[in-house]
Every structure is written in structure tokens, then in C-alpha cells.
Amino acid sequence: MSMHTSITRRLLLAGLGGVGATAITANMPFGHAQAATPVVGFIYVGPRDDFGYNQAHAEGAAAVKKMKAVKVVEEERIPETVQVAKTMESMINLDGAGLLFPTSFGYFNPYILNEAKKYPKVRFEHAGGLWTPKDPKNAGSYFGYIFEGQYINGIIAGYASKSGKLGFVAAKPIPQVLQNINAFTLGARLVNPKATTQVIFTGDWSLPVKEAEATNSMIDQGVDVVTMHVDSPKVVVQTAAKRGAMVCGYHCSQAALAPQSYLTGAEWNWTDLYPKFVTMWMKGETIPNFYRGGFKEGLIKQSPYGPKVSAEARKHADDVKAKLTAQQYVIFKGPLKDNTGKMAVAGGSELIQTNATDEKLESMHFLVDGVLGSLPA
Amino acid sequence: MTSELIAGDAAADDRPAVIPAESVIRRDAIGRAAEAVVIPLGALIVSLLLFGVFVAFAGINPLDLYSAMVLGSFGSWFSVQNTLTLASPLVLTALCTALPAQAGLMVIGGEGAFVIGGLAAIAVGLPLSTAAPPALVQLGMAIAGMAAGGAWIAFAGALRHWRGVNETISTLLLTYIGIAVLNHMVEGVMRDPASLNKPATHALPNADMIGNIPGMDVHMGLIYGLIFCVIAYILFFHTTFGFAARMVGGNPRAARLAGLAVGRIVMIVTTLAGAAGGLAGMVEVAAVQGRASATLAAGYGYTGILVAFIARQNPLAVIPVAILFGGINASGGLLQRRLDLPDASVLVLQGIIFVVILASETLFGRFKIFRPKEN
Numbered sequence: 001m002s003m004h005t006s007i008t009r010r011l012l013l014a015g016l017g018g019v020g021a022t023a024i025t026a027n028m029p030f031g032h033a034q035a036a037t038p039v040v041g042f043i044y045v046g047p048r049d050d051f052g053y054n055q056a057h058a059e060g061a062a063a064v065k066k067m068k069a070v071k072v073v074e075e076e077r078i079p080e081t082v083q084v085a086k087t088m089e090s091m092i093n094l095d096g097a098g099l100l101f102p103t104s105f106g107y108f109n110p111y112i113l114n115e116a117k118k119y120p121k122v123r124f125e126h127a128g129g130l131w132t133p134k135d136p137k138n139a140g141s142y143f144g145y146i147f148e149g150q151y152i153n154g155i156i157a158g159y160a161s162k163s164g165k166l167g168f169v170a171a172k173p174i175p176q177v178l179q180n181i182n183a184f185t186l187g188a189r190l191v192n193p194k195a196t197t198q199v200i201f202t203g204d205w206s207l208p209v210k211e212a213e214a215t216n217s218m219i220d221q222g223v224d225v226v227t228m229h230v231d232s233p234k235v236v237v238q239t240a241a242k243r244g245a246m247v248c249g250y251h252c253s254q255a256a257l258a259p260q261s262y263l264t265g266a267e268w269n270w271t272d273l274y275p276k277f278v279t280m281w282m283k284g285e286t287i288p289n290f291y292r293g294g295f296k297e298g299l300i301k302q303s304p305y306g307p308k309v310s311a312e313a314r315k316h317a318d319d320v321k322a323k324l325t326a327q328q329y330v331i332f333k334g335p336l337k338d339n340t341g342k343m344a345v346a347g348g349s350e351l352i353q354t355n356a357t358d359e360k361l362e363s364m365h366f367l368v369d370g371v372l373g374s375l376p377a
Numbered sequence: 378m379t380s381e382l383i384a385g386d387a388a389a390d391d392r393p394a395v396i397p398a399e400s401v402i403r404r405d406a407i408g409r410a411a412e413a414v415v416i417p418l419g420a421l422i423v424s425l426l427l428f429g430v431f432v433a434f435a436g437i438n439p440l441d442l443y444s445a446m447v448l449g450s451f452g453s454w455f456s457v458q459n460t461l462t463l464a465s466p467l468v469l470t471a472l473c474t475a476l477p478a479q480a481g482l483m484v485i486g487g488e489g490a491f492v493i494g495g496l497a498a499i500a501v502g503l504p505l506s507t508a509a510p511p512a513l514v515q516l517g518m519a520i521a522g523m524a525a526g527g528a529w530i531a532f533a534g535a536l537r538h539w540r541g542v543n544e545t546i547s548t549l550l551l552t553y554i555g556i557a558v559l560n561h562m563v564e565g566v567m568r569d570p571a572s573l574n575k576p577a578t579h580a581l582p583n584a585d586m587i588g589n590i591p592g593m594d595v596h597m598g599l600i601y602g603l604i605f606c607v608i609a610y611i612l613f614f615h616t617t618f619g620f621a622a623r624m625v626g627g628n629p630r631a632a633r634l635a636g637l638a639v640g641r642i643v644m645i646v647t648t649l650a651g652a653a654g655g656l657a658g659m660v661e662v663a664a665v666q667g668r669a670s671a672t673l674a675a676g677y678g679y680t681g682i683l684v685a686f687i688a689r690q691n692p693l694a695v696i697p698v699a700i701l702f703g704g705i706n707a708s709g710g711l712l713q714r715r716l717d718l719p720d721a722s723v724l725v726l727q728g729i730i731f732v733v734i735l736a737s738e739t740l741f742g743r744f745k746i747f748r749p750k751e752n
Contacts, residue, residue, distance in 0.1 A: 081665065105575055174574045
């Protein structure tokens with residue numbers, strides 16, 4: 001048993017040694033990096049080369065990097081825990097960052113809200129659209145109506161599918177995801193009224209094995225076009241392409257992963273927005289606290305069509321996209337039934353995407369007719 | 378298998394057969410203490426050198442690396458607080474592995490105890506917060522978290538003792554069940570209807586949150602962890618119960634023959650371990666996140682296993698090792714920002730340290746300088 005006590009002393013003393021070393025280094029002259037040029041920080045929840053959510057933001061950051069007289073610092077794989085608070089503080093204290101883009105949805109409450117109160121001179125911009133007027137004024141949120149892009153995906157998929165069976169690999173049954181599933185299905189049904197979308201919820205944002213299983217099982221059932229809403233579409237795209245199915249992308253372009261099978265994709269357009277926000281900030285202008293938009297505002301974009309997209313499909317999709325861009329088109333328009341036969345949107349009413357406070361759109365909890373799948377009550 | 382992992386101390390083999398003179402014993406103690414500092418510290422330096430070589434291949438000057446690491450982990454008061462904050466959950470989750478290891482059990486389900494503890498804490502904290510003062514709310518939450526986490530791991534202990542189910546497997550699988558229960562609750566009955574796109578429970582009122590250590594930007598949860606470590610150390614190394622528990626760890630059959638109530642000891646030890654994990658979850662809810670959501674399963678339970686192993690399952694050694702991990706984590710950001718290293722480089726460093734420190738244990742007793750001369 002004495003061996004245990006010797007271990008104790010050993011490691012305890014090692015620890016004391018470590019503390020001693022700390023005391024020495026703490027007094028060493030490591031100056032804080034005082035930023036002469038303005039510094040902008042970007043924080044990602046996953047790897048920035050994930051072919052998905054994080055890469056879309058990193059591409060935006062890369063666009064800021066190209067600007068003159070501004071320095072960009074980045075950190076990836078920061079969980080939605082106290083770690084993101086510490087990363088923000090570290091960027092502010094050690095790098096002198098004055099504008100931060102913590103990009104994951106779960107960063108907002110409580111971390112961004114707390115840090116915004118703590119550092120009133122720093123600007124916090126969050127992707128997710130959660131800011132309300134009672135939140136700090138030096139924080140803001142922006143988001144895009146990316147389901148407009150999924151609607152275009154649906155139109156293209158409707159033309160491309162031979163079986164009329166489409167597949168959707170989804171993370172969680174939350175409003176943002178349901179908007180995408182429903183818009184995709186409505187788009188496809190515009191072309192082929194008998195088209196169905198099989199949906200599989202994996203349960204979390206990044207579960208590569210389950211995503212591959214879901215894709216495979218749908219293709220086994222005859223699905224020939226797949227799309228998704230998960231953090232990294234990479235696995236779904238590669239699995240679908242390998243099985244000979246076609247695929248519509250999401251978040252950013254995955255065309256490079258499957259040049260032949262990739263039809264199109266709904267992409268964020270942060271490469272446009274971020275340099276715009278950074279310029280406003282550097283000039284001392286006020287960035288809007290709450291900013292949203294779709295095709296019209298340039299917050300989202302569509303991947304270039306792949307080789308398997310027919311001329312007819314291109315034309316139809318481009319027409320609808322033009323109408324969406326001109327804001328003359330509503331995707332969720334009554335009468336709209338859900339897949340249990342209940343009326344989800346009454347005849348004559350519309351869930352207008354630009355109406356950010358439309359509660360029915362914001363809290364969407366139904367699957368439209370044509371979606372094969374169910375929601376928890 | 379487990380007992381070898383805990384007791385693989387080479388020094389044990391060369392203990393003199395004859396009882397030596399008192400002066401020799403004293404010199405031996407000093408030698409061993411010196412050895413205990415020099416070898417792990419040497420291993421740490423070797424790991425850092427290896428990591429320096431690794432980044433040099435990526436075209437980065439190792440000196441820049443070291444200065445960024447020092448700056449990010451301990452180089453300023455801000456960095457020290459950052460390190461301590463990140464170390465805080467690891468102190469408790471490491472105990473969830475370290476305590477059962479004393480009794481020969483290899484529990485790796487700290488993550489499960491963590492999320493169940495956090496969930497139970499908020500389930501009790503929310504109704505209490507409308508009726509009781511903050512101190513009582515926090516006490517209630519802590520008790521709920523520890524009870525739930527304790528029951529969670531004790532269940533695995535009971536399966537082990539009475540049904541012969543391997544506790545390593547059962548605690549790992551229980552973790553998946555725990556996370557599923559958490560998701561089910563926060564997406565179902567406990568969900569705050571206003572949490573649309575990130576399902577979560579209602580938030581604990583700010584007044585009921587655990588505050589910071591006075592004068593520091595580090596929450597009180599760290600102190601809970603330190604207290605738990607000290608109590609656990611005293612319990613396991615300075616009481617007859619602890620002696621009995623470690624005897625069970627050394628040889629359960631011998632312990633039973635010696636008349637020890639092995640079942641009771643296993644239950645107490647696993648309950649304590651789960652309570653540590655559950656308390657960590659409670660602290661995460663009550664000091665950091667303010668509510669329970671899927672984010673509770675952030676991997677603290679798994680990192681705790683690593684901390685426990687490097688601390689060689691010793692409750693007191695858990696403290697410096699957790700701080701070391703906190704420091705590595707805290708400096709990781711700076712490596713990404715200043716040197717453009719990918720996040721995975723921190724994992725590489727953690728891996729190198731893990732392997733080198735474990736390998737360095739074979740060096741104990743090999744250096745004559747730490748051992749007094751034979752009589």
C-alpha cells in the first residue's frame with residue numbers, strides 16, 4: 001500500500017514544481033499583443049474544412065483576410081461551453097480583437113450575452129438571428145432564409161429524380177431544419193406532384209456514421225436524390241455519390257466531392273456579408289443588431305448547376321430564383337396540409353420569409369404532405 | 378487486469394528485504410520524493426520537446442510555440458484564470474474514474490454521471506428557485522446532482538458485484554443511455570417552449586447561479602472539486618475504510634477471506650465516484666450554462682478518464698494534472714491564432730504527454746541517484 005503514498009508525494013510535488021514554474025513565468029515579460037491594426041476574431045464549433053457549416057463561415061473569414069488593414073484571428077472546434085467564453089476573452093485580451101464572429105448557434109446564450117456585458121467596447125456578431133431588443137446593444141445577430149435555397153434544390157431534385165423518391169438526412173426536428181425539409185419537398189412537388197421526401201433524423205449535428213447509414217438505407221429503398229441538414233454534408237455527399245445517387249448540397253458547395261453527382265446546393269453567402277460588416281465596423285458605422293435576408297439581400301446563394309441538371313430544370317429553377325430575389329414569391333402559402341392530413345397553413349394565409357417575426361414560420365413544427373417521417377409531439 | 382494498471386510501480390520490486398536503519402529510510406524517502414518530481418517533470422519536458430519537433434516539421438519555430446503556450450496557459454493573470462476555469466470540471470470528472478480504480482474497478486462512465494447529475498440538478502433547481510434563497514437552491518441542486526450521479530454509477534457497481542457485469546463496459550454503455558435520457562427530457566417534458574432551435578430547459582434565475590471565487594474570474598465549482606479531492610484522499614489513504622477499499626482493489630478474494638464486506642465497499646465507492654461526476658454536472662448547469670441542453674455532453678467526462686490515468690488514479694494528483702490539462706486547453710487557442718496550427722495539434726500534444734508520462738513510469742527505480750546505497 002505504501003506504493004500509493006509514494007505516488008501521492010511524487011505527483012503532489014510535481015504539481016508544486018509546476019506551480020513554482022508558473023510563478024516564475026508569470027513575471028516574465030510577455031507583453032500583451034497591442035493591436036495597431038484592427039483585429040477581427042472568428043470562432044467555429046467544428047473544423048473549418050468540414051465542407052459544411054463551419055467552412056461556409058471560414059470562407060467568409062478568408063474574404064475578410066483579403067481586406068487591407070485588418071487582421072483576422074480564428075479558432076476552430078470550440079464547444080458551446082465555457083470554452084467559447086474563454087476563447088472570446090482570450091481574443092479580446094491577448095489579441096486585441098474588437099469585433100468577434102462566434103458563429104455557432106449555441107454560443108449566443110449565455111456566452112455572447114455575458115461577454116457583451118463584460119466588454120461593452122467590443123462588438124459581437126452572432127449567426128443565428130437570436131438577438132432581441134432587450135439584449136446588449138454591442139451584440140447583434142444575422143441569419144439567412146436558406147430554405148429558399150432548399151426550395152431551389154427541391155425543384156432541381158424533382159426534375160432529376162426518376163423514382164420520385166427523395167431523401168433528406170436531418171439532424172434534429174427543430175424549426176430551422178423543418179423549414180428546409182418542407183421547402184425542399186414543396187420545390188420538388190412543384191415539378192412532380194407525386195414526389196415524396198423520406199426524412200431521417202440522426203439526432204445530432206455531427207454523427208458521420210449515422211449519416212452514412214441513413215443515406216445508404218434510403219438509397220436501398222429507391223431514393224435517387226439526397227439532400228441534408230447536418231453540420232458537415234461531406235459523408236452524405238460521398239456516400240450518395242458512391243452509391244450512384246444524385247445529391248443536393250447544403251451550407252457550402254460540396255461539388256468538389258462529387259463533381260458528377262452534385263446537382264446544386266443551398267449555400268450561405270458569408271463571403272459577401274462579412275467584409276461588408278467589417279468595413280462598417282472599421283468606419284465606425286453601426287452594424288444592424290438584427291439582420292436577415294435571403295437571395296435578395298445576398299445572404300444565401302445557389303451552387304452552380306452540375307452536369308446532370310437538364311436545361312428545362314435550370315430554366316424553371318432560375319425563374320423561381322429570380323422571383324424569390326425580387327420578393328414576389330412565397331414558399332409557404334396556404335392551403336398547405338401536413339403529412340397527417342391536418343391543415344398546417346390555412347388557405348389565404350402566407351408565411352412570408354422576409355417577415356422575421358412571423359411566429360408560425362419561426363416556430364414551424366409540421367412536415368408538409370409528401371414528407372415521409374414523423375415529428376415528436 | 379485493473380489492479381495492474383493501478384499498481385504498476387517498478388519501485389515496489391526493489392524494496393529491501395531486511396528492515397534498514399532509520400537514516401536509510403529517511404534518505405530513501407527524500408530520494409523517492411525527488412524522483413517523484415524529476416521524472417514526471419522530465420517526461421513533461423520530453424513531451425514538449427517532441428511536440429516542438431512535430432511543429433518544426435510544419436515549418437513553425439518551436440520557440441514561438443513555447444512562448445505562445447506559456448502566454449496562453451500561465452503567462453498572465455488572465456491566462457491563469459482561464460486555465461483554472463477549464464481545469465475545474467476535469468477535477469471532478471477525473472475522480473469518477475480515480476476513486477473506483479482504488480477499489481480495482483475501471484469506471485469510464487463519468488460523462489453519463491455528468492449529464493444525469495446536471496439534469497437532476499436543474500430538475501430540482503427550477504422548482505426550488507421560486508421558493509427558496511439561493512444558498513438553499515444550490516444546496517438542493519448539489520444534493521440532487523450527487524444523488525443522481527451516485528445512483529447512476531452505483532447501478533454499474535451493483536451490476537458488477539451481484540451480476541458479474543464488467544463495469545467498464547456497463548458504465549460506457551450507461552453513458553449513451555444517459556445522453557439519450559438528457560436529450561429526451563430537454564426535447565420533451567422539460568423543454569422551455571421558447572428554446573426553438575436549441576432545445577433546452579428553462580434557465581435558472583441569475584440570482585441562483587454559483588458565483589465566482591472572490592477576486593477571481595473562476596467560479597466556485599473549482600473549490601468544490603478541490604474539497605472533494607482532499608476528502609477523497611483522506612478517506613482512501615487515511616481511514617480504515619480506505620484501506621479496506623484499496624485491499625479490495627488489490628485482491629477482492631483475499632479481501633473477502635479477510636472478512637471485508639466487498640459488496641458494501643463497492644457500492645460506497647461507486648456511489649462516491651458517481652457523486653463526483655454528478656456534482657461536476659451540477660456545477661456546469663449552476664455555474665456555467667444555467668440550463669440543461671444537449672451541450673451538457675461536451676466530453677468533460679471522457680477527458681476526466683485521461684486526467685485520472687495520468688494522475689495514476691490518485692485523488693490529490695488529480696488536481697495538478699487537471700490544471701495541466703486546463704493549461705494545454707487554454708493555450709490551444711493561441712496556437713491556432715498565432716501560429717495557424719490546426720486544433721488537432723493540441724490533441725497531438727495531449728497524446729504525446731499521455732504516452733510519454735505513462736512510459737516514464739518504467740523509469741522509477743532505475744536511477745541510482747534517487748536510491749540510498751545498500752547497507
